[in-house]
Amino acid sequence: MKYLPIDKNLFIKNRKNFTAKMKPNSLAVFNSNDIYPISADSTMPFEQHRDIFYLSGVDQEESILVLFPNCPKEKHREILFLKETNDHIAVWEGEKLTKEAAFETSGIQTVYWLKDMEKIMFELMTQCDTIYINTNEHYRANVETQTREDRYTKWLKEKYPAHSVAKSNPILQRLRSVKDPIEIELMQKACNITEKGFRRLLNFVKPNVWEYEIEAELMHEFLRNRSKGFAYTPIIASGNNANVLHYVQNNQQCKTGDLILLDVAAEYANYSSDLTRTIPVSGKFSKRQKDVYNAVNRVKKEATKMLLPGTMWADYHVEVGKIMTSELKGLGLLDKADVQNENPDWPAYKKYFMHGTSHHIGLDTHDYGILTEPMLPNMVFTVEPGIYIPDEGFGIRLEDDVVIQEKGEPFNLMQNIPIEVEEIEELMNS
Template identity: 85%
Template sequence: MKYHLIDNKLFIKNRKNFTAKMKPSSLAVFNSNDIYPISADSTMPFEQHRDIFYLSGVDQEESILVLFPDCPKEKHREILFLKETNEHIAVWEGEKLTKEAAYKTSGIKTVYWLKDMEKVMFELMTQCDTVYINTNEHYRASVETETREDRFTKWLKDEYPAHAVAKSNPILQRLRSVKDKIELDLIQQACDITEKGFRRVLGFVKPGVWEYEIEAEFMHE
C-alpha cells in the first residue's frame, strides 16, 4: 500500500530519547526482520521490525541500525547498514533505499552497504564497553523461529565475548508507550482512512456481493 514519507524529525527525536537512556561507552544494534519463506521460491510479504522502524523509519529487509552516542568519530554515532542496490536489483527485486534516500527517510547521514558491516563493527567494538541487544521480552511472546536479531546477537557474542551486554527492550517499552504528536497525527490519519473504508463498504454490501469485491472497495477507498 502506498504511504507518504514520514517526517524524519520523529525518528531523530526517538533516537535522541533512546540514546539519552544508554550507559556511557555503549552502543546499541537493531536489525530488520527476515523475509520468511512459504515454499519453493515463495515468501510472505515483508513486515518490518517495529523497533528499527521506530528509530529510523527504514522499512526494508537486511537493514541494521547502530547507535553509539559516545563514539570518538562523530560520523559513527548513528549508522545505517543497508543492502546494496543497483539498477539490476531495482528491476528484479524492486526499488531499494539508496544512501541518499536512507538519509532523507531517517535523518542518518552515515550509511554503509551491508558488506562493510563486520569491518565497521570491529572498529566500533574496540571503542565501547557495553552492547545493547534487542530481544523480544513481551510477556505473551512465544517465538520458535530464530530471528535475524537472534542470529546477529549470537554472532556478536561469539565475536566479542568480553563486552558487557545490556537490553534495549526496557528503554523502548517506556519510550514507545508515550506517543509524539507526529505519531498521534499519523494514527488519526489511519483512523480516518479506516472510517471512510467502512462507510464505503456499508453502502456497497448486499446479497450476491462476494468478499473479494468488498475487499476491492475497501482497498480502493
C-alpha cells in the first residue's frame, strides 16, 4: 500500500462499536472483494470492500473477518482468515500479510489460513444462533455482479439453514456515517493531497490544453503524495461539457474564454475527498461568468451554515432550493411567474440545478448514512451547488467537504483550497 500505517486502535474501536449492536449469541462475517477479470489474464486493480477494511484495516484479497462476541472460546471472538503466504507468492505477487503483520494492522490476535476456514466455521456455527450477513443496501447501489460476499452468504445459508439471519448493513450505515477522529485525519490528508493537485493546475491550465492533460497533471501529483489516484472517475469538463453532470470522457481541447468544471479529488488510505472547482481557461472570468460563479459560491456558503446537528437531509435541501431560487432570479434565469407556476415535485430552480446539494463522504465517495435520520456531529458531508446554463455554453459547480461540529458551523476540510474569484485569477496569472 502507498499509504502510511494506520493506528490499529481505529479498527479495534470500530469492532467494539459494531459488536455492541449485535444480538446475543450471534456471529457476523465480512469478506474481501474479488479481483475482477478484464480478459485473458488481465485484471482490474484490487479495491478492498470498505466494510472489512473499516472493521480490520486488512487491505488484501481473499480475506474473511468473523466477529462472535459471545463465543465460549475467547480466542474465537475475533478471527481473521487470510490467504496463506509463501516464498513463491512473495516473488510473483509481493508479500501478503503474515499472521504477525495482520495483528499489527488490525489488533486481531487469532489469525488462520483460509484452508482452515470451513472446519473452524463449523465449530463456531454450532455455538451461535444468529448469523449477520453483509448486504449492500446503500441508497445508490445498483450491483449486477455477484460478489465474493454474495457467494459466501449463499454458501453459509445453504450449509446452515437452521440459523436465524440478521443484517450487518443497518448497523454499519449508522456507525460508518459518524467519523472517528483518526478517520477525519485520514480524510484531511486526502483533501490536502487534492489541494496540491488543484494548485498545480492553476499554473498549468491555459488555452488549447486538453482535458486529459489536466487529468494527467492531477494523477502525477496524487501519486507522488501517497495516494493511489482519484477517489472517483474524474470529471474535467470544459465549455458545454460542464452541462453533462457525469461527463468523464475528458478528451476535448479547452478553448479561450471557456470555463472548466473540475470535479476531481484524491483518495488516501481508501478514504475519499470530493472537490469541485470551476476555473477560466484564459485565467480570467467574464463578467457574466463571474456573476454566476459568485451566485453559486453564495449558495454554497449559506448551505454550509445549515449543516448542523439535528438537521434533516430532506428539509435542508428544501431550504437550499429557496436560496438557489433567489440567486437564479437575480441572474435573470428565473422570474416571478416561473416560481409561482412551478411544480412542487420539480421546483423551477431544478431547470438550472438538478442534483442534490450534499451527500455523506468517507470510505466511499457517496458514503454510508441513513438520510431519514438527523445529522450528527462528526458526520462529513459534501456541499456542492451548481448552476448549469447550456444556452450560454457553461456550467459552474463548487464543492467542499465539511465536518459537522457539536457546536458552531461545520469545519471545512478544504478551507485552504482556493475558491474566491480573485484568488483563482491571481494564482492563474502569477
